[in-house]
Amino acid sequence: MSYHIALNFEDGVTRFIGCKEGETVLDAAYRQKVNLPMDCSDGVCGTCKGHCVQGDFDLGDDYLEDALSEEEEAEGLVLTCQMVPSSDCVIQVPVASTLCKTAVGKLEGTVAHIEPLSEDSIELAVDLDENTELAFLPGQYIHIDVPGSGEHRSYSFSSLPGEKRATFLIRNIPGGVMSAYLTERAQQGERLSLTGPMGSFYLREVTRPVLMLAGGTGLAPFLSMLAQLVEKGCDAPIHMIYGVNKDDHLVKLEALDAFAEKLPSFSYTTVVVDEASQNPRKGYVTHHMDQQVLNDGDVDVYLCGPPPMVDAVLHYFDDQGIAPQSFHYEKFTPNQVKQEGAA
Known part of the structure; x- marks a missing residue:
């Protein structure tokens, strides 16, 4: 059996490697010519420390607390020289990909x-x-x-x-x-x-309700996320608010309807800015985020859209004192995609 390990580097590059059953992430990476940071490779120095944000694994008990404290382990930090995956995993590596002698594909x-x-x-x-x-x-x-x-x-x-x-x-x-x-x-x-x-904007493991906020062509990453949720199955409530400027800017509604049919826990609403719109919900996405979808803050929020929309949602959350359990967002301009942050 082999597991897929996504290594997310500090410079935004992601490299996927295969990890054999019983193999450490460090050994798997070196086998595939990705030189993750290391010094001792024995769980002593802590040089290979990273953050596992998704997946199951075993660290054993052969490492020193000076290399990885109990508090760090509780926060999801790992030593890649000791980490043996038992599922697909996503690991944040706190160095640039170029320092690991790997590059973007x-x-x-x-x-x-x-x-x-x-x-x-x-x-x-x-x-x-x-x-x-x-x-x-x-x-x-x-x-x-x-x-x-x-x-x-x-x-x-x-x-x-x-x-x-x-x-x-x-x-x-x-x-x-x-x-x-x-x-x-x-x-x-x-x-x-x-x-x-x-990019650091990607779907994490779903363990609670999810709110997706899409603006214009910011719908794209959510179509990919929903396709995977359909493939893997998901019982947690997933709600999307999809906002555009004009009625005819609403696209891929058939795809969203198909996702809703295949994934009963998924629902979506559309919002149109144009006051002359025939849509029942007019204005901005922030006008249509009720308490039900926010679930008293026990919600994972994903937000992708143009900068004014992203900034408006950020200000709305601040003004309302809303602190989602996790909040991941990406704002885009006509010329680039900009990773703004995740919490």
């Missing part, structure tokens, strides 16, 4: 289809080359090189990890580098280069 694929979904959003599908394994955590993003421009743009996956066809929701920005390529020059079968995955 490089992928190649072809344009499968380009579909305008609304006046402000486009779906791009990329078929990955044969023998390419696309591993990422639902919610993460990747850089896509824009052919002929010498530039790249960053987009969250909307597809399920491991699929041979990767999909993305892309905001259609007049004059934008990627938008111009997709609307004017791109051809089916054209080659694309991708670099990633990256």
